[in-house]
Amino acid sequence: MRTASLVKMANQIAASVPDQGAAVDQTAAHLRLFWTPTMIDTLAAHLHDHPGSVSAPVREAVRQLRPEQVAP
């Protein structure tokens, strides 16, 4: 997957989930339900090197899903 696409989609999801107060959990749930494991892995690997490329809720959501790959 193109990481640029994954970053764009993930940021869009986090900005659009209905309950912005629970954006981290809702983003994580959305990724788990609709993204392939490889897509999540790829984004997590990208965040390892470029943590600032996504919004804070995305970073936290991916860390929730791949704690071993994304630093707090």
Place this chain on the structure above:
Amino acid sequence: MTIAEDLDFGTPAVLSDQHVQVTIDGKPVSVRSGTSVMRAAATAGIAIPRLCATDRLDAFGSCRLCVVDIDGAKGTPASCTTPCTEGMVVRTQTPHVAKIRRGVMELYISDHPLDCLTCPANGDCELQDMAGVVGLREVRYGIAGQNHLDAPTDDTNPYFSFDASKCIACSRCVRACGEIQGTFALTIAGRGFDSRVSAGADETFLGSECVSCGACVQACPTSTLQEKTVIELGTPTRKVKTTCAYCGVGCSFTAELRGDELVRMVPDKNGGANAGHSCVKGRFAWGYATHPDRVVRPMIRERTSDPWREVPWGEAIAFTAERFREIQVEHGVDSIGGITSSRCTNEEVFVVQKMIRAAFGNNNVDTCARVCHSPTGYGLKQTFGTSAGTQDFASVADSDVIVVIGANPTDAHPVFASRMKRRLREGAELIVIDPRRIALVESPYVRAAHHLQLLPGTNVAVINAISHVVATEGLVNRAFVAERCDLRSFEAWEAFIRLPENSPEALADATGVPADLLRSAARMYASARNAAIYYGLGVTEHSQGSTMVMAIANLAMATGNIGRSGVGVNPLRGQNNVQGSCDMGSFPHELAGYRHVSDDTVRHQFEAVWGAPLRPDPGLRIPNMLDAATVGTFRAIFIQGEDIAHSDPNTQHVRSALEAMDLVVVQDLFLNETAAHAHVFLPGTSFLEKDGTFTNAERRINRVRPIMPSRTGRTEWEVACEIATAMGYPLHYDNASQIMDEIAALTPTFAGVSFALLDRVGSVQWPCNDEAPLGTPIMHADHFVRGLGNFVTTPYVPTDERTTRKFPLLLTTGRILSQYNVGAQTRRTANITWHPEDVLDMHESDAELRGIADGTWVEVSSRAGATSMRVRISDDVPAGVVYTTFHHPGTAANVVTTDNSDWATNCPEYKVTAVQVRPRTPVVATP
């Protein structure tokens, strides 16, 4: 098969709880109060002669052939216009009425060509039949006097002829155009002996406002209005009931044939979706099935630069299976996938997704609903619990307020639009929410009470503002909410929607909709006894498409407009089987019946029946597949009946992705744009060759029956079975009925469905199971599928696609009546007469600013690409907005659309593209 022949009762059925007793020719008959004598007689098996009457039209009483004798009544009243009254005694056959009828017929025949033996309607002509019924044996008046025998024939319409010399001025065509179709293109010009049918103001049929729906042709009792195929091929000799393969209305038709040659398609009066009506596509545009461009033999090639090589089916299957397996060995199990088609039957789609999940061994299956109504599936599941519209089409007859959002029913769903227009003529109010002034805003006898002409991309802001009015002006139906909805979710939604930032005044600048207009519309919707929302791709194809669907559902629940006739949330599905393809498990995260692949219980059920392990994690969506292809991790694709190189956004990206793959397999009728990038072409079957079912926008499962043998020698599901088998997963069915049996066994909402049931009852709407053995016309009647209705907060997030000085206009795209999607079918029919090219609608102020005149060639450029087309100056679009269709590959409108998409589903944002338009000489599209 026990499908009854149509019986015409002469006048329409009457809705009344009261009954009256009458005696007709000595037979006691009980009918609903208000029923005509003619219909009552027909109910008792007594056929009264008639010419101007048919139960598809209101009684007219002009031909005087149906006169009867009624005790106590003066003269001989027309039975079609005389309602039954309690105790009435009627005689339909007396010497007196027989004499009158013979006299009437004598006058008709004295001014009618006596060419029955060479007339195309010979044997299928009501005038001929009635002459026999009334015992006409001589015509005393001769033809030497004034007559209409030299009246001209209008052959301008490509599909039917109007021979005025045969017209009896019964007005059935005129009434059909008005009452059934709602176009009012025909009239009776002149008076007395000079009366004649006229298209428009003495225009030709082609030049008039006629939309070629065929209602007039079907209504004509003579050969005056006659299908040209009947004139050319002769009278049909056999009939097969089947279902149209164009839009999501899913009209039922009787295919009438001579041998294996299709002569005409006649809409089925008993069709649940269409009740005997049709449009120009379903009625006439089926010639593509035998078009010379059809490819009927498999073809393969090593490289896309090589010429195609015709091969036997066995070689094509082996080549395909071997390549798929080689690619998986080299690049991994997940390196291949496929796309199912909304043009194909449920059975064909089910087998392809099964091939992918069980034989490919992954969940990389998606469907063309991805690019149209995937947000509907997501949004309605979140709020109501299931991914489908709530009503049947007939429900609109009980609506008092109809809201149409981002849909253009008269062009895209014309047969349903006719139902809607009938209700509007009866007095229902209409609210249109659309950037364009669609035809419904103002057409004969229809005028929208409110047209909220919002800026593209601001749907959610508008619907939030409407809900804000509902929530702040005491218009919430609190009893409904308390009984039927999840209160915690409602309270959160209510707190959100009441925020000042959601008020019409706060959002007016962003949406372009005046606050007072929006408030009036909101009050009208919320205050109605029954208010229904119908929406189309103008809702879903946005970056907030899913949010908008949920916002619509919120509004319907808050006002209690769910669960009964006349209300509801109604997605107007685009393709014939887009509902079905979604139902059949075509999405990468769901098995048939919208159950997530991670649900162990459901997955184990499938594994037990299929005898194969299934993956518990979601697969790739279409855009994900294309993205992955460009970086080399996705290498091969099976594409069933979809032309993604034409239909999907950002054509340059799509073509690059296809070119990057090692194997592209296309199964289609024609060598489409996508096939240019393919290595294997597997010929598909047209709907006239298919055996199976389609599911329409109202969840109606209809039979599709083969009219003619497969021209390819294979059904499409057989091909998928053979590929799966060659890949090492044995897959076999004896017939399509067995596939439906498997679908029913694995899909709770289809549990009661079988070919035997459909052949017996015609059609059913899912859920069809033990609780609803004949289906469910209206959903969520007592409780939502998910239990309590779930409100979802829907903050408005503007799209990233913004106008700039470089791209100052917003482009939105859509369909036109005569064409269908990428035009692969309709461009290969005479429908091309009405739409030879795509054009760009532009407001005159934008045109003048750029020195553009009507008909000027322009370049349309966006951040994604550029194309060129002609401009049509139109005030249907506001200043700042331009509009085009995407039916022609030459203009390739999707060259300019971007890869922005809905946040939840990746449905492309076709409806908002920032563009610039400049005059230029014509060029081909340059992605």
